[in-house]
Amino acid sequence: MNDAETIRYHAAHNGRPAELDLLDQTKLPGTLTRLVCTTVDQTHDAIQRLVVRGAPAIGIAAAYGVTLTPVSVNADASLPEAQTRYRQTIDHLATSRPTAVNLFWALDRMRAIVDGFSGQVAELRERLVAEAVRIHDDDRQMCRSIGRHGATLLADCQRVMTHCNAGALATSMWGTALAPIYHLQESGHTLQVFADETRPLLQGARLTAWELHQAGIPVTVCTDSMSGSLMRQGLVDAVIVGADRIAANGDVANKIGTYPLAVLAKHHNLPFYVAAPTNTFDPELESGDLIPIEQRDGDEVSYPCGTDSPRQTPEGVAVVNPAFDVTPADLVTALVTEKGVIPGPNTEKVLAHLRA
Numbered sequence: 001m002n003d004a005e006t007i008r009y010h011a012a013h014n015g016r017p018a019e020l021d022l023l024d025q026t027k028l029p030g031t032l033t034r035l036v037c038t039t040v041d042q043t044h045d046a047i048q049r050l051v052v053r054g055a056p057a058i059g060i061a062a063a064y065g066v067t068l069t070p071v072s073v074n075a076d077a078s079l080p081e082a083q084t085r086y087r088q089t090i091d092h093l094a095t096s097r098p099t100a101v102n103l104f105w106a107l108d109r110m111r112a113i114v115d116g117f118s119g120q121v122a123e124l125r126e127r128l129v130a131e132a133v134r135i136h137d138d139d140r141q142m143c144r145s146i147g148r149h150g151a152t153l154l155a156d157c158q159r160v161m162t163h164c165n166a167g168a169l170a171t172s173m174w175g176t177a178l179a180p181i182y183h184l185q186e187s188g189h190t191l192q193v194f195a196d197e198t199r200p201l202l203q204g205a206r207l208t209a210w211e212l213h214q215a216g217i218p219v220t221v222c223t224d225s226m227s228g229s230l231m232r233q234g235l236v237d238a239v240i241v242g243a244d245r246i247a248a249n250g251d252v253a254n255k256i257g258t259y260p261l262a263v264l265a266k267h268h269n270l271p272f273y274v275a276a277p278t279n280t281f282d283p284e285l286e287s288g289d290l291i292p293i294e295q296r297d298g299d300e301v302s303y304p305c306g307t308d309s310p311r312q313t314p315e316g317v318a319v320v321n322p323a324f325d326v327t328p329a330d331l332v333t334a335l336v337t338e339k340g341v342i343p344g345p346n347t348e349k350v351l352a353h354l355r356a
C-alpha cells in the first residue's frame with residue numbers, strides 16, 4: 001500500500017465503522033502521517049483545515065464523508081429518517097469550503113442518490129458508497145486524460161512553472177496541472193519544474209516540491225516574488241496551473257497568486273495554461289466576478305510557521321487572506337480538460353466543450 005495515497009476508504013464491515021483515511025497534508029513535507037475520519041464532523045474539519053485539499057480531492061473526500069453519516073441500517077430502519085440525515089450531512093459538508101466547485105458537484109451527485117432512492121436503508125448506504133467510489137475512480141481516468149491532452153501543449157518545453165499544488169496530492173492520481181508533466185516523464189521527456197512557494201500556506205514549496213521530488217522530476221522552489229525575474233531571464237517556457245472553479249466565459253479561480261503569474265506570463269510572451277476536469281467548470285456563472293472567494297484567517301499570514309512560532313506582522317495591523325484569485329480568460333492561452341484543449345477560451349467555446 002502506498003503511504004502517500006491522498007485518499008483511502010474502508011467500508012463499514014462486521015460492526016466496524018467506515019473510515020476515510022487521509023494523508024495529512026498539513027504535516028508535509030516533514031512527516032508522512034495519516035488522519036482517519038470516522039465522523040462527518042471530522043471530515044468537515046479535515047477539509048476546512050486543508051488536511052485534504054485541492055479541488056478534486058475535496059470533492060472525493062466530501063463524497064466519502066457523506067457515507068459516514070450515522071444511520072441505523074436495521075431491516076426496520078426508517079428510510080425517510082435516513083434520507084433526512086444524509087441531506088443534513090450534505091448541507092453541512094457544503095459549508096466546509098466555498099470556492100472549489102468540485103465539492104458541490106460531488107455532493108450534488110450524492111444528493112441525487114439519496115433523493116432518487118426507495119428501498120432498505122442498508123442498500124441506500126451501499127449505493128452511496130458505490131457512488132463515492134465511482135467519483136474517486138473517475139478522477140483517476142480524468143488525470144490520465146488531462147495528462148495526455150496537456151502533454152501536446154508542453155511537448156516542446158524544457159522548463160515549466162506552476163503555482164500551488166495541482167498534482168497527485170490534490171487528486172487521486174497525477175493531478176491536473178502536473179498530469180502532463182507525469183505523462184511526458186512516462187514517455188521519456190522529463191521537464192524541469194519551477195514550483196512557486198505559494199504564500200501563505202506554501203502548497204508549492206511543501207507539496208508540489210515534495211511530490212515531484214518523490215517522482216524523480218527535477219523541481220526548483222522559488223518564492224512567489226521571483227517568478228517574474230525567472231521569466232525575464234528566459235528560464236521558463238510555459239506556465240501551467242490548476243483551477244478551483246472556471247466560469248462560463250473561461251475566467252479561472254485558482255490559488256491566490258495565480259492572477260499575477262498570468263499577467264507576468266503575458267508580459268513575457270509565455271503560454272499560460274490551466275488544466276482542470278470539466279467538473280471544475282461552473283457554467284451557471286457568467287464570469288469569474290461571481291465566483292465566491294474563500295477568505296481565511298489572517299493568522300495564516302501573520303504566523304507563517306504556525307501560531308506556536310513568533311508573529312511576523314505587527315500586533316494591531318490588519319491582514320487580508322483571500323485563498324484564491326480570479327484570472328480573466330483573456331490571459332489564459334488554453335484550458336485543458338479530460339475532453340481536450342480549449343484554446344483562447346470564451347463563453348461560446350467553453351459551453352460547446354462542456355456540451356460535447
Ligand SMILES: CSC[C@@H](O)[C@@H](O)C(=O)COP(=O)(O)O
Nearest residue numbers: 053054055164166170242243255
Ligand atoms: C487539482 S487542484 C487545483 C486547485 O484546487 C489548486 O490549484 C488550488 O488552488 C488548491 O488550493 P488549496 O487551498 O490548497 O485547496
